[in-house]
Amino acid sequence: MLNKKKVSRIFLFLVLGIFVFYYITPLYVMVVTSLKTMNEIREGNLFSLPNSINFESWKIAWTGRGEGTSDVFLKPYFFNSLKIAIPALIISTFLGALNGYALTKWKFKGANLIFLLFLFGTFIPYQAILLPMARTLGLLGISNSPIGLILVHTVYGLGFTTLFFRNYYVSISDEIIKAAKVDGAGFFKIFFKILLPVSLPILVVTIIFQFTQIWNDFLFGVTFSFGENAPLQVALNNMVLTSASVKYYNVDMAAAIMAALPTLIIYVLAGNYFIKGLTAGSVKG
């Protein structure tokens, strides 16, 4: 009996171990490749370690070779992405909180219907709004600008942020709000003085979720911007797909790691919030 238990325990660890291997291998390959020289890549194989740690390809991926126009490197696009992600993040989170508050604490006729529309909105495929969105941005004169992308991400993210805050505020007692209303506090006063101070957990979840979404977006970026206004993921894709005769796999891998680094760091530092956001974002909460 004890023996049988031991065998099944070993089997368990074996399976878990194989999957650890499956998930970690690509990261390992990316890191070692980015540290190799092209010669080492040609001579060695995917898994072989570099002879010496060499950050040359990281430097090239970040600031380029200095070879004129065909040179694609990530530094400016990294800041493009920040310029888009941070304002979009702040605006959509704030509006989402307001929406969530209005939907739960100022019950008006049709509040449930509106909530349903928001909820359904989170499932709409991007493609269904792509063309009219492009047209609208054009009419507003903000296509191919950070402002345009900020607007797109705010509109599209609003469904998610509203959902998060609505589900969180539903569980907050109505009594306090009622008491405040009796005391004559207005819509915004209640929001800032009572709800916002207790919203920290959901705020963190929302911010992490929204940042990851916006940072990792490709479709909106590639559709609504081009050239030097493109966000990071678009630049990374252009870099990898470049038709240059020599492919620098080490530079590609260094660039891919750079593009992934901000979200990876957040994930490592705040993994639990990260998972909560993903689960709440897609399962309704």
Add this chain to the structure above:
Amino acid sequence: MYGFIGWTFYISLTKSKLLPNYEFWGIHQYVRLWQMPRWHIAVENLFIFTTLFIVLCIFIGVILSIFLDQKIRSEGVIKTIYLYPMALSFIVTGTAWKWILNPTMGIEKFAHQIGFENFQFDWLVTPGMSIYTVVIAGVWQSSGFIMAIFLAGLRSIDDEVIKAAKVDGASTFSIYTKIVLPMMRPVFMSAIVILVHLSIKSYDLVIALTAGGPGISSDMPAVFMTKMAFGRSEVGLASASAIMMFATVSAIIVPYLYSELRREQDAK
């Protein structure tokens, strides 16, 4: 947002080419769409991808979550490793897997060097096979997340149920297949909805990994739509395909949301 969808729907009923043309043209774009072999390839690929993606993600998710639930000491570390791909964008995922699956420099070369001279793995550049590389990368990216959903589901099940079954002499295997998994039906539902949703939107991954190629062999509706809209100036046709995608998602989401809301109301 809903106004935009209406606009897309209307355009899908017009002759629009490069610029929107508001002249009504009935369902001709849809007829054209379904007569295009390329659209059929895209739909077929979506079907292959979605089926495999869902089956594999759920299979891996269920197994890993049950195994992780056996009071493993290093659970935290393992969970972190299983889930980190979710923090990466599809573009990064595609870039990494493209390199690993590279037919001359990647896995194939490694196999040659350790002695398997005839080992061949060139799915990435083989028409008809490249769609499976998208599955491999997609499963890698998303299955950890499904595992996390199932793990949360398992943790919410009352321990007493399992203990009682053990007292009755049920084996661990039958406890899970007969009692625990049936109790997790809502979790299965959510996981399937999320995965369907992810796979219909799957655009970035295809672009980064195969760009729809070789040729058009790994095209998907999402890729088709953007190529028609921005590459071929077929705005009407692209709108028609977008509406097809929207309708498919709605057909799955609406009943799901309805049943979820019903459940919420029943709970009250």
